[in-house]
Amino acid sequence: MAQQAIELRNVSKKRPNKVIGPLNLVIPQGYVTALVGQNGSGKSTLMSMLIQLTYPEEGEIRWFEEPHPEGLPLTLRQNIAYVPETSLAEENYWTAPEAAAFRRYWYPGWDQPFFEELMKRFEIPQKARLSKMSKGERRKFEIAAALAARPQLLLLDEPSSGLDPFAWRTMLDTLQQFVDDTGATVLISTHIVEEVRRLADYIVLMHRGQLLGITEKDSLFGAWNEVWVQAESEEELLELVAELPGTLRPRLETPGVGSFLARHFHQNEKRIRDMGVKVIKSRSLELEEILSLWMEGYRPDTD
Incomplete structure (x- = not known):
């Protein structure tokens, strides 16, 4: 397997009605890994720990082979983009260009021409407040902004939620081209099998708070x-x-x-x-x- 982008070592997180883990996992660098599993399996909790919105009670997480128990350093955060399943309420009263201007301040690698290209490609309204957009329009903005940051690590939690079939197809094509062009590491949490089929190099399966393993996607076909x-x-x-x-x-x-x-x-x-x-x-x-x-x-x- 390639160099490590993410490693989990005996990571556990307590939830009100269950425990997630212990989780042991290595995500290879430079590939698309699909995190699949039923609702409630722990996928979003895992994503939250990877961006340090929540912390494990036990175990260690490493990003590009380095642990950061005291918090991710700014230089690393500037190379991670995260699209959560639920949009950020703090941006509700901004338009897409206004929200992008704020994000651009935090991401030195921000590609404004690329963002504007994605705005047109995804047909994102320029003047509407984000809170007034449809769920699909808001989702398209989140994805465009994440890609414009030119991240080294891209975390996508149910990215196609709210997208119509045409926007969904455009999103898949855009993500694939982005990975091909940049060599970024992508972890995508999804329950849509066609996304896994079209995008993933590796599949990680979660079930009832446990990781059942990681395997190359192509090895599954004909298995x-x-x-x-x-x-x-x-x-x-x-x-x-x-x-x-x-x-x-x-x-x-x-x-x-x-x-x-x-x-x-x-x-x-x-x-x-x-x-x-x-x-x-x-x-x-x-x-x-x-x-x-x-x-x-x-x-x-x-x-």
Whole structure:
């Protein structure tokens, strides 16, 4: 894996009804990492700790291999941009250009021509107060301002919230181009599988306050298959599955046809045929199906 942008070492955070952690994680530098999981899994809490809006009770966080328990130094903060799930109330009475002027003061690397280009690309109103914008318009401003800061580390918490399909597609294209042009490290918290599919290099899965691991996105595709085989009875199907490692959920679909889920099916396909079993068809599981299996404890890259 590349150099570390973020490292969590046994990080724990207490919440009213649960504990987040202990979390151990390394986010590689220069890649897009998608933080996925159900609502309430702890994604926003993790994001808040990374920008030090809240602090862990236990453990250590490192940014670019350095811990900062007393607070992030200004030079580092000026290289981090954060788009929270809920917009900042302090900017409500400003227009987009006014809010940008304030942010520009704090970010030495601010790219004003790029910000103005994004304002036009995203069709952000110039004269409306931020509080009077639609949720989608406000979201587009937040993303444009974050990118204009030219951050080394970009944290996005549910960035597509409120965006219509056209703005969503523009956002994805813009983010991808930004990463390609700058080599920035991006951590994006999302529950939208298509965002993961299109943007992410790595996937981190959170479930019930725990990190279930990190893996390269491309390694997931083809990791699981649903397979249909010729089987005259449930007993015959179960006998077949018992001979194959990494199979789940055998089911007799109709008399003569059974199905099951298989990890790394291509490694076992010849073995199945050598056993005299006819493979009727197979399909690769979709990304969301693979993530669901992962949450159930079936990590795709383990035996």
